[in-house]
Amino acid sequence: MGDRVKDRHSGRMGTCLYVGPADFARNKDVCGIRLDVKRTTTDCDGKYRGERYFRCTPGHGLYIPLEDAEFVSVADGDELAKAAAPHKEPSSDRNSAADAPVGKEGGEPFDLDKELEQIVGLTAVKDMMRSLRNAVEVRKRRSEFGVSDSRTMHMLFLGNPGTGKTTVARIVARMLHSLGILKKGQLIEVTRKDLIGAHHGETANLTADAVKRAVGGVLFIDEAYALRNEGSSDSAGQECVNTLVKESEDRASEVVIILAGYNKEMATFLSTNSGLTSRFPNVFSFADYTFEEMAEITRNLTISKGFDLDERLDGDKLLALVQRCIKSGEVCKGNGRLVRNMVEQAIARQTDRVFSAGTVSRGALTTLIEEDFEVPQSIDGSDSVQQVLAKLDNVVGLDGVKLFVNQLVAQLQLQVQRKEAGLPASGDSSLHLIFTGNPGTGKTTVARILAQVLKALGILRLGHLVEVDRSSLVAGYAGQTAIKTRSIVESALGGILFVDEAYAIVADDRDHFGKEALDTLIKLTEDHREDLVVILAGYREEMKRLTSSNPGIKSRFASVIEFADYTADELMLIADAMLKDEMLELDERARAALSHIFDQMAQVHDRENGNGRAVRNLLERAKRSQAMRLMAVAGRKSKADLMLLTESDFSESIRELQVPLPDGN
Numbered sequence: 159m160g161d162r163v164k165d166r167h168s169g170r171m172g173t174c175l176y177v178g179p180a181d182f183a184r185n186k187d188v189c190g191i192r193l194d195v196k197r198t199t200t201d202c203d204g205k206y207r208g209e210r211y212f213r214c215t216p217g218h219g220l221y222i223p224l225e226d227a228e229f230v231s232v233a234d235g236d237e238l239a240k241a242a243a244p245h246k247e248p249s250s251d252r253n254s255a256a257d258a259p260v261g262k263e264g265g266e267p268f269d270l271d272k273e274l275e276q277i278v279g280l281t282a283v284k285d286m287m288r289s290l291r292n293a294v295e296v297r298k299r300r301s302e303f304g305v306s307d308s309r310t311m312h313m314l315f316l317g318n319p320g321t322g323k324t325t326v327a328r329i330v331a332r333m334l335h336s337l338g339i340l341k342k343g344q345l346i347e348v349t350r351k352d353l354i355g356a357h358h359g360e361t362a363n364l365t366a367d368a369v370k371r372a373v374g375g376v377l378f379i380d381e382a383y384a385l386r387n388e389g390s391s392d393s394a395g396q397e398c399v400n401t402l403v404k405e406s407e408d409r410a411s412e413v414v415i416i417l418a419g420y421n422k423e424m425a426t427f428l429s430t431n432s433g434l435t436s437r438f439p440n441v442f443s444f445a446d447y448t449f450e451e452m453a454e455i456t457r458n459l460t461i462s463k464g465f466d467l468d469e470r471l472d473g474d475k476l477l478a479l480v481q482r483c484i485k486s487g488e489v490c491k492g493n494g495r496l497v498r499n500m501v502e503q504a505i506a507r508q509t510d511r512v513f514s515a516g517t518v519s520r521g522a523l524t525t526l527i528e529e530d531f532e533v534p535q536s537i538d539g540s541d542s543v544q545q546v547l548a549k550l551d552n553v554v555g556l557d558g559v560k561l562f563v564n565q566l567v568a569q570l571q572l573q574v575q576r577k578e579a580g581l582p583a584s585g586d587s588s589l590h591l592i593f594t595g596n597p598g599t600g601k602t603t604v605a606r607i608l609a610q611v612l613k614a615l616g617i618l619r620l621g622h623l624v625e626v627d628r629s630s631l632v633a634g635y636a637g638q639t640a641i642k643t644r645s646i647v648e649s650a651l652g653g654i655l656f657v658d659e660a661y662a663i664v665a666d667d668r669d670h671f672g673k674e675a676l677d678t679l680i681k682l683t684e685d686h687r688e689d690l691v692v693i694l695a696g697y698r699e700e701m702k703r704l705t706s707s708n709p710g711i712k713s714r715f716a717s718v719i720e721f722a723d724y725t726a727d728e729l730m731l732i733a734d735a736m737l738k739d740e741m742l743e744l745d746e747r748a749r750a751a752l753s754h755i756f757d758q759m760a761q762v763h764d765r766e767n768g769n770g771r772a773v774r775n776l777l778e779r780a781k782r783s784q785a786m787r788l789m790a791v792a793g794r795k796s797k798a799d800l801m802l803l804t805e806s807d808f809s810e811s812i813r814e815l816q817v818p819l820p821d822g823n
Contacts (some may be wrong), residue, residue, distance in 0.1 A: 159375070160328070161343040162230035163191060165222050170195070175204070175212035177344070178371070182207040189227035196748045211371065212354065268336035273329050278458070280322055281453040284443050287326070287333070290471065294337050310410050311339065312437055315418035317444025320493030321414045323418045324378065326442070331376040334414060341412075342374035351382045353398050361394045365401040374414045382417035383427035396430065405435040423641075446733050447493045452484065453477045454622065460526060465505065468527040479531055506531040543567060543614045550607050554735070554770075555728040556600055562719055563608060589617070590683060590714050592705070593695040595721030598771030601695045602656065604721075612691065619689065621653035628662045631675040639671050643678040647686065654691045661700035664707075680710040688724040723772065729756040732773045737803075742781075747805040752776075755811065776811050783807040 161174045176190030190204065192214040202219035204212040212219075257727025270291055274284045290311075297308070311334065315323040335343025348368050353359040353801050369377055379385070386395035386401070406415050417438060419427070428434045447455070453476045460467055471479065483500050508530040512523055547567065550560055566589075587610070591603040606623045626646055633639040647655060657663070657679075664672035683692045694701070694715060701718075705711045724732065730753060737743065744752065759772060784807045788795050 159346075162514055163189060164228045164230055165191070165220070166220075166226045166228050170197075170220065171230070172218070172220065174227070175214070176371075178211070180206075180209060180211065180221065182209055183221070183223070184566040187224040188221045189224050191220045191222065191227070193220055226678040236773035258431075266584065269331075269334055270333050273332075275324065276455050277325070279447050280326070280444060283322075283326060283444055286440075286442050287329070291333060291337065294334075295337060308411075310406075310437055310439060311414045312406050312410070313414065313416045313440040313442060313454040314424065314438045315416055315442050315444060316421045316424055317442075318420065318446055318490045318493060320495035321444035321446065322494065323444055324380070326444075327376055327416050327418075328377045330414070334376075340375055340414065344372070344375035345378055346372040346375065347380065348381050349379045349396075350395075353379075353385065353402075354394050361397045362401045365398050366405055369402075369405040369409060369413060369415070370670070372415075372724040372745075373409065375413065377413055377415045378418065380418050383419040386427060399431045399434070403431055403437060406437045407433075446490055449477060449481050449484075450496075452497050453480045455494055456480055456501060459497060459501050463505065465508075465524050465526055466516070466521075468525055471528060475528070479528060483531055500531065501526075507531075543611060544570075546607060546610045549610075550604070553600060553603060553607075554731045555724050556604065556721065559600070559604055559719055559721060562717075563604070563611065567611060567615065570617065588687065588714055588716055590687075590692045590716075591694075592701060592711075592715045592718045593693055593721060594701045594718060595699040596697065596723055598773075599721040599723060600770065602658070603719050604719075605656045605693050605695075608693075609691075612654075617693065618653055620752055622650075622653035622654055624650035624653060625656045625658060627658050628672070628675075631657075631663060631679065632671045634671075639674045640678045642677050644682060647679065647682040647690065651686060651689050651693075654693060656693045656695065658695050660694035661696045661704040664704070676708065677710075680708070680714060683714055723759065726753070729773055731761065732770050733777060736774060736777055741801055742777075742803055742804050743801050745805070748803050748808060751805045751808050755808065776808070779811055783810055 159174060159177065161753035162171070163174045164171050170191075170193055172191035172193040174189055175190070175192050178187060179185045180188045190212050192204075192212070196215070197220070198217070201216040202218075203216045203220040204210055204214050206219070206221050270287065274287060277284070293309075313330070315327065317323060324347065331340065331343045331345045334340040346368065353361065353368055354363045355364050372376075379402075386399050402415070414626070415438070417427075417434075418423070421443075427440075456476065457467060467476065476584045480497075480500075484496050504526050508526050511530065515522075547564065550563060551720070553560075593605070596602060602623075602625065609618065609623045612618040624646070631639070631643045633642045646787055663676050663679075679692070692715075694704075694711070696704070700721070705715070733752065733756075755776070780803050784803055787804075787806065788799060
């Protein structure tokens with residue numbers, strides 16, 4: 159499993175994902191291969207004649223007789239596993255440990271300490287592995303004196319993505335094989351889709367078959383918490399869990415099952431069956447990588463891909479580079495995978511750079527410099543701070559809001575200059591904001607501009623705006639609201655999360671789902687403060703009640719920005735801008751009527767009048783009236799007729815609003 163193999167007849171190369179008997183081969187041993195290059199003559203994805211022993215991308219699956227599979231080299235795990243190991247020059251000795259078959263026959267014997275030395279970080283996991291090895295050895299010695307001390311070896315791997323769980327699972331399989339606990343030492347990886355059937359009763363068979371295929375080795379179930387959707391009528395998921403518990407007990411001496419997933423979700427999953435906790439007693443906690451560890455992985459991964467880092471990227475310089483490219487709030491989402499993405503993007507930029515320069519020397523072609531890891535401003539199309547502030551200046555009204563944004567920009571720019579001058583700078587001030595005001599007063603527009611400003615200043619990586627409301631955060635059943643809220647927050651990382659009508663998140667004191675959403679949002683707001691800005695928006699009085707009911711909002715959202723209703727003159731400026739965009743004009747009587755309407759609207763100051771949305775609605779109604787008026791006139795309309803709005807086009811709005819015209823009509 160995991161070896162690189164070649165089909166002796168066709169010469170196709172790939173990775174071995176299955177070795178063993180197959181019914182379609184009359185129970186003879188076959189080798190299941192995931193091919194490197196897709197075949198155009200088939201869409202095989204690992205399923206052949208109704209049998210599936212592995213899964214891959216359509217067209218890349220191939221089964222061949224075992225004797226036709228030519229061994230090439232043993233895979234040392236995925237690229238991240240190689241990156242986590244110190245770089246070694248390839249050995250010329252064909253029987254070196256790197257090329258030895260997995261198991262006790264041939265090559266050097268398995269050495270756990272040597273294997274663990276090659277992995278970056280994971281101190282607690284390494285200690286647990288050594289403890290597990292020691293326990294097995296001691297139990298063997300006890301058995302020589304007739305003392306029975308057999309214990310289950312099933313395990314839980316808890317941690318965020320990209321922390322090396324699959325890599326360690328491979329080492330577990332090899333270690334237990336070398337200790338005589340497992341007969342083969344292979345690793346079979348599955349997820350929910352491999353175990354859950356489409357029909358009643360099929361799930362139990364699929365789950366039992368997966369365990370059977372892993373006999374003699376390790377069955378690794380990633381995202382195991384997804385097997386059973388808590389809080390819903392997931393009978394198939396429950397059937398899978400129950401079968402898994404039974405198989406783990408019945409085949410405890412033949413196979414080791416590893417359940418992997420996030421800490422919190424796995425804790426909920428374990429409660430779905432009382433037998434899970436007792437049958438999976440060996441718990442491994444995979445911590446997120448530190449930036450120092452990710453810098454080491456960056457260097458190792460670069461070398462494993464055949465590239466070198468520029469000599470100027472020494473320890474401290476490389477560490478600073480990784481910290482700039484990967485925000486601390488992002489680490490939990492990918493860990494080592496984020497490093498891999500960063501290196502691959504750097505290689506892509508380096509490729510463009512050396513092509514443009516016409517480079518031919520080996521050193522220049524294979525060396526990554528600091529600039530290769532950075533995204534040039536010209537590539538991502540970002541505006542400068544001055545250009546973004548110019549957009550804000552073009553927005554009608556909002557003088558107080560504009561003043562606040564300009565003050566904030568000046569403060570942030572000054573902090574940078576203080577740091578460069580070696581002076582202390584308060585970098586822990588919260589940028590989270592509360593926007594209060596009626597609808598249509600420019601809150602979303604300003605939030606979008608603010609996101610662009612913070613990106614131009616280097617505060618935010620992406621500068622995008624994610625707009626949500628209560629329905630985006632609150633789920634319909636217990637246990638899912640926190641997950642839904644976390645997903646929304648993660649989608650906004652690097653930008654601004656704009657929560658409109660935020661006061662509606664919690665409907666009343668009995669709204670437990672709403673409280674869960676708000677509590678989760680506040681916590682994540684603090685956890686990701688270096689990579690996220692959250693803006694809560696809503697009506698003035700309702701937002702006051704929300705902040706007074708939750709102390710966490712007051713402490714984390716210190717700045718409240720008031721969006722005042724537009725004046726009559728500002729409403730006319732907004733109308734003129736909208737009319738200009740659509741190449742429409744007002745005659746004198748229409749302008750006088752519209753101006754008077756705006757005078758009346760500005761005096762009302764309610765949630766429906768005196769804002770940009772009301773102006774747009776009024777003009778849309780006028781355009782419909784113009785269309786009816788013009789269609790009543792026979793013949794082709796002139797360009798001037800098509801562009802002109804008259805007083806009569808606003809008569810419907812005038813009647814509805816009960817606005818008397820200046821002459822009393």
